[in-house]
Amino acid sequence: MRLALPIKPNGKIKYLQCIRCGETYPVDDYFEGCPKCRDEGKPANLTFVYAEYGKECPLPYDSYSSLGEGNTPLLPVFDEFPSFYLKYEGRNPSGSHKDRMSAMIVTRAAEKGYEGVAVATSGNAGLSLASYCAYFGLKCAVIATKDLNPQVRRFLEAYGAEIHLTDTPMERWEILKRKKEEGFYPGSNYSNPPVGTVHFGVQGYKAVAYEIVGQLKGTVPDKVLVPASRGDLLWGVWLGFKEMKQADPSLxxxxxxxxxxFARLSRVLDGEDYTRSFPGETALKSIDGTTVTYQAVKALRESNGFAVEISNEEAEAARKELAKRGILLELSSAASYGAYKKLRKNGAVGEEEVVVAIGTSSGFVEI
Ligand SMILES: [Zn+2]
Structure with missing residues (x-):
């Protein structure tokens, strides 16, 4: 039974535009990104262009399926770091930032008459989409590797998701392609080299930027630290800041x-091709993977940012410190605070700089 929520597209959408070549397209899904760039072997995501930008974050829908995601707290955490803030995304309904994406994707899938959403995931995106699909009365197929955390699996079963387990991460993308042919909306990337999550989903992350500036009473932070693999959140938050500046050039x-x-984006910034594979091992499962995306590289280049490597040990130490302050993050999420400490120590971040670390996910499934 599908919940009869009103779906109202944003009337101020002008068109979609490729973030690499600038080609424009009418609004559609383009799951494999810009067709022109894909044909060149340089996959790149599309983004929405709106007729105007203002104080409110423009989203693809004015009215959509929501479980109350967003408006998460921005917390000072340590007396010794008064310019450091944690954006606590673990406070979202399913426990991670992915809920911002799920609200848009589930709405899009329902609008277009899909029977469900399928997602290749290491955990958080699956939990989030399974929850939002259940709320909206859509099916959800979650495709993960066989080492899927048993606690995550129990949550997925409770939400009524269909679970597929594979031997390797890349096999997940093959099953996702098959589910798409069976009538499921792909809620995550399935291309290799990857594009990232479909542009509808990435739009949901822009609100993080608007919230941060509002919570800092109009101040834009000097640096924003984002745990990243294929960079949906990194790019989405950067898009939010750019759109705010379009509305107010003084920002x-x-x-x-x-x-x-491990080194992936840093190697691309040093000149390697973003479409190649970057092997590495880590316990930080939410930001694991051997690939990067054009959108992640573009966010770093445009913002004069960079990538920092965080080891398992550095993330674990950061997680323990935050937990002692009452904030339980998953290991991958604690990487952002671990990065702050590392960058303060090596001088890349100064004492006076206002820094926001995104704490992407609650640690409740890892305990
Ligand atoms: Zn293009």
């Missing part, structure tokens, strides 16, 4: 800093 822009478990 500053932050430098976006990607926190990654």
């Amino acid at each position: 500053a822009l932050p430098a976006m800093i990607a926190c990654e478990p």
Whole structure:
């Protein structure tokens, strides 16, 4: 039974535009990104262009399926770091930032008459989409590797999701392609080299930027630290800051800093091709993976940002410190605070700089 919520597209959408070549397209899904760039072997995501920008974050829908995501707290945490704030995304309904994306994706899938949403995930996106699909009366197929956290699996079963387990991460993308042919809306990337999550979903992350500036009473932070793999959140938050500046040119822009478990984005910034594979091992499962995306690289380059590597040990130490302050994050999410400490120590971030670390997900499923 589908919940009869009103779906109202934003009437101020002008068109979609490729973030790499600038080609414009009418609004549609383009799951494999810009067709022109894909044909060149340089996959890149599309983004929405709106007729105007103002104080409110423009989203693809004015009215959509929501479980109350967003408006998460921006917390000072440590007396010794008075310019450091944690954006606590673990406070979203399913426990992670992914809910901002799910609200848009589930609405789009329902609007277009899909019977469900399918997602390749290491955990958080699956939990989020399974929850939002259940609320809206859509099916959800979650595709994960066999080492899926048993606690995550129990949550997924409670939400009534269909679960597929594979031997390797790449096999997940093959099953996702098959589910798409069976009538499921792809709620995550399935291309290799990857594009990122469909542009409808990424739009949901822009609100993080608007909220941060509102919570800092109009101040734009100097740096924003984001745990990243394929960079949906990194790019979405950066888009939010850019759109705010379009509405008010007097606003500053932050430098976006990607926190990654091993060198991927840093190698691309040093000149390697973003479409290649970057092997590495990590316990930070939410930001694992051997690939990067054009959108992640673009966010770092445009904002004069960079990528910082965080080891398992650095993330674990950061998680413990935050938990002692009453904030329980998953290991991958604590990487952003771990990065702050590392950058303060090596001088890349100064004492006076206002820095926001995104605490992407609650640690409740890892305990
Ligand atoms: Zn293009």
